[in-house]
Amino acid sequence: MxxxxxxxxxxxxxxxxxxxxxxxxxxxxxxxxxxxxxxxxxxxxxxxxxxxxxxxxxxxxxxxxxxxxxxxxxxxxxxxxxxxxxxxxxxxxxxxxxxxxxxxxxxxxxxxxxxxxxxxxxxxxxxxxxxxxxxxxxxxxxxxxxxxxxxxxxxxxxxxxxxxxxxxxxxxxxxxxxxxxxxxxxxxxxxxxxxxxxxxxxxxxxxxxxxxxxxxxxxxxxxxxxxxxxxxxxxxxxxxxxxxxxKPAAGPGVEIRPMRESDADEVLAIYQAGLDTGQASFETVAPSWEGFTAARLPHLRYVAGDTSTGQVLGWVAASAVSARPVYAGVVEHSIYVHPGCQAHGIGKALLSAFVAGSEDAGVWTIQTGIFPENAASLSLHQALGFRVVGTRERIGRHHGIWRDVLTLERRSSVAGA
The missing domain is CATH 3.40.50.150 (Vaccinia Virus protein VP39)
Structure with missing residues (x-):
């Protein structure tokens, strides 16, 4: 009709x-x-x-x-x-x-x-x-x-x-x-x-x-x-x-929404700014947008946007840890916030939305790796239910220095329970 x-x-x-x-x-x-x-x-x-x-x-x-x-x-x-x-x-x-x-x-x-x-x-x-x-x-x-x-x-x-x-x-x-x-x-x-x-x-x-x-x-x-x-x-x-x-909660003037292709330049710029700190990843150069999307799941991608300007203030996205069916509910995530917007609750709003969205999608375990020196990221994740499950000692060299990586995971009490 x-x-x-x-x-x-x-x-x-x-x-x-x-x-x-x-x-x-x-x-x-x-x-x-x-x-x-x-x-x-x-x-x-x-x-x-x-x-x-x-x-x-x-x-x-x-x-x-x-x-x-x-x-x-x-x-x-x-x-x-x-x-x-x-x-x-x-x-x-x-x-x-x-x-x-x-x-x-x-x-x-x-x-x-x-x-x-x-x-x-x-x-x-x-x-x-x-x-x-x-x-x-x-x-x-x-x-x-x-x-x-x-x-x-x-x-x-x-x-x-x-x-x-x-x-x-x-x-x-x-x-x-x-x-x-x-x-x-x-x-x-x-x-x-x-x-x-x-x-x-x-x-x-x-x-x-x-x-x-x-x-x-x-x-x-x-x-x-x-x-x-x-x-x-x-x-x-x-x-x-x-x-x-x-609709995911966020602080005043901020909205959490799905990531769009039109966000590409801002997402990659925030990614590069995070890498430039030397505390976010072993990577030193952000990938192309094609490389970014190919390495991440098509869903479970969110950005925090400024409601007055539309500017992207941060993002979070997930990657599969394995193609084996037994790991279908296990993902690894990355989260980055614009350097001028940190300590404003944006990371917490993004990660909270990601956790809720992952449980809706049937994800039972979220994994991530964090440098021990990245105290802000470590604190954020632990506040949202992530726990340190191990340390990979001297796992790689970063700017000529051997670095440890803390392995964190969050087990859902809903999905896979």
Missing amino acids: AHEEIIDHYSALARAAAAGRVIADCGPDAFEEGCFGAAGYDDIHALPDGVVRASLGCGNPVAVAELRTGQTVLDLGSGGGIDVLLSARRVGPHGTAYGLDASLDMLELARRNAAQAGVRNAEFLHGRIEQVPLPDRSVDVVISNCVINLSGDKAAVLAEAFRVLRPGGRFGVSDVVVGGVADSVAGGAIDPVARAAVEQRIGCVAGALAVAEYRRLLAAAGFTGIRITLTAGHGDGVHSAIVQAI
């Missing part, structure tokens, strides 16, 4: 709800048995009947969003406004709840519902969830209720959610997914014909993401702490689920 057809479909449902009819975007049996609509809530007693009647979600994202007083929350595909109104109640008069919807009829219905409920801290925006009309880093929490599965460009939706979230912000949505959580690594063998039939029955018109693909797209957008919890089964591997993730 094309984007315009989806808008027309939900606009018609909004008009029906405004006329006082109970609406559903899937078969009645699926709606009742799958905990769709108001069945997913237990805190709607104070809402107007019209809000409840227009509920089309597949869960209750507000229940897991951990909203706090004074926060700003954005609901992607807000429909009749039930999750916006519940969020507005939780963030209080000093907070703001935004609802974004592509249907003007749904927006009119939601605004009418908000007025009837007496909610003053809710604002409804017209637009697409692939192009959110809000500034960068302007909200604390992004929620959504059974809408992302409707998008034909889910990667763009998740990238936009990451963009508008402040560092440390949370992503918590209800959605429809395919496969089980155990399939997030191996992938499940699900009959595509049966899957399509279930998706059509429950109104998932653009196709649900497989659990593994959902995780991959969230990680590619820059999210860490990814959790997908199945909540209801609809048959043939299709489930409702709660999907949660975090």
Whole structure:
């Protein structure tokens, strides 16, 4: 179904709800048995009947969003406004709840519902969830209720959610997914014909993401702490689920995001500045960008960027320690911070994001080597759970001097446990 057809479909449902009819975007049996609509809530007693009647979600994202007083929350595909109104109640008069919807009829219905409920801290925006009309880093929490599965460009939706979230912000949505959580690594063998039939029955018109693909797209957008919890089964591997993730935290004026090819010159300049100190590595000259990327995994690469200038302030990346399958969850990492930005917490923010991202990727051991004289790096790693497991004495000559290297590792308590 094309984007315009989806808008027309939900606009018609909004008009029906405004006329006082109970609406559903899937078969009645699926709606009742799958905990769709108001069945997913237990805190709607104070809402107007019209809000409840227009509920089309597949869960209750507000229940897991951990909203706090004074926060700003954005609901992607807000429909009749039930999750916006519940969020507005939780963030209080000093907070703001935004609802974004592509249907003007749904927006009119939601605004009418908000007025009837007496909610003053809710604002409804017209637009697409692939192009959110809000500034960068302007909200604390992004929620959504059974809408992302409707998008034909889910990667763009998740990238936009990451963009508008402040560092440390949370992503918590209800959605429809395919496969089980155990399939997030191996992938499940699900009959595509049966899957399509279930998706059509429950109104998932653009196709649900497989659990593994959902995780991959969230990680590619820059999210860490990814959790997908199945909540209801609809048959043939299709489930409702709660999907949660975090935008890495960082200090004021700093954002941790995935490394891009456009960062190449700044990344390599920071690399060279670190090598020039004589305390970072046996290497003396930074590689070419082609050499850099060839030696490192395509994922688990992050930069710290200045939010006002876009300048790269530091980076972290991983390399595989072996091609043997037994070492699939073991990586070695490097981390470098711009010499003018050290002791500002940037290294800690980068390494924290890297550790969280590595656990999302199933990494159970992170290794690194540090010169004993590099006290700052040693302290940083030990503060984040790395331990010294040995010393390689006089392992190599550096500027004519034999150097020892401390071997550190961090064992995950999550991945491989």
